[in-house]
Amino acid sequence: MQQRHGRLRERLETVRARAAKSSTWRTSTQILFRLVNKDGFVPIRTRLSREDLAFLAGAREEVIAFADLTLRLVDLHRPQEAGGGITSDPDRPIRRCRACMSRWPCPTYRTITEALDP
Numbered sequence: 001m002q003q004r005h006g007r008l009r010e011r012l013e014t015v016r017a018r019a020a021k022s023s024t025w026r027t028s029t030q031i032l033f034r035l036v037n038k039d040g041f042v043p044i045r046t047r048l049s050r051e052d053l054a055f056l057a058g059a060r061e062e063v064i065a066f067a068d069l070t071l072r073l074v075d076l077h078r079p080q081e082a083g084g085g086i087t088s089d090p091d092r093p094i095r096r097c098r099a100c101m102s103r104w105p106c107p108t109y110r111t112i113t114e115a116l117d118p
Helices: 002-021 026-033 050-076 107-116
Strands: 079-081 095-097
Touching: 002 050, 050 107
Parallel strands: none
Antiparallel strands: 079 095
8 A cells, every 4th residue: 555655646746747847838828729720720830848748748648637536536525414413503414524524525625626716
C-alpha cells in the first residue's frame, strides 16, 4: 500500500510540475476563438517549448483521469441522513458523509467544491 501511495503521489507531482512549466493558453484562446475559419478550425503558427509539448502530449488523458477520480470521490463522499441521532430540529436532521461519517459537507467534499467552483 505504501508503494502504491508513493507511485500515485509521484504521478500527481509530475502532472503538477509539467503543468506549471508549460505556458498558459488562457489569453491566447480568447483571441484564437475569433479566428475560427468556416471549417471550424484555427490555423495557427506558434512556438512551443519542450515543457509545452510534454504537457500537451498527456493533457487529455490526465484531465480524463482527474475527472474520473473526482467523480468517484464525489460519489463516495455524499450525504446520508443521520439515523437515531439527537437533533434540535426533527425536520432537519444532522447529515453525515457516507464515506467518512463527518458532518455534511465533509472536508473531502468541501475541498473538491472549493477547487472546482470558480
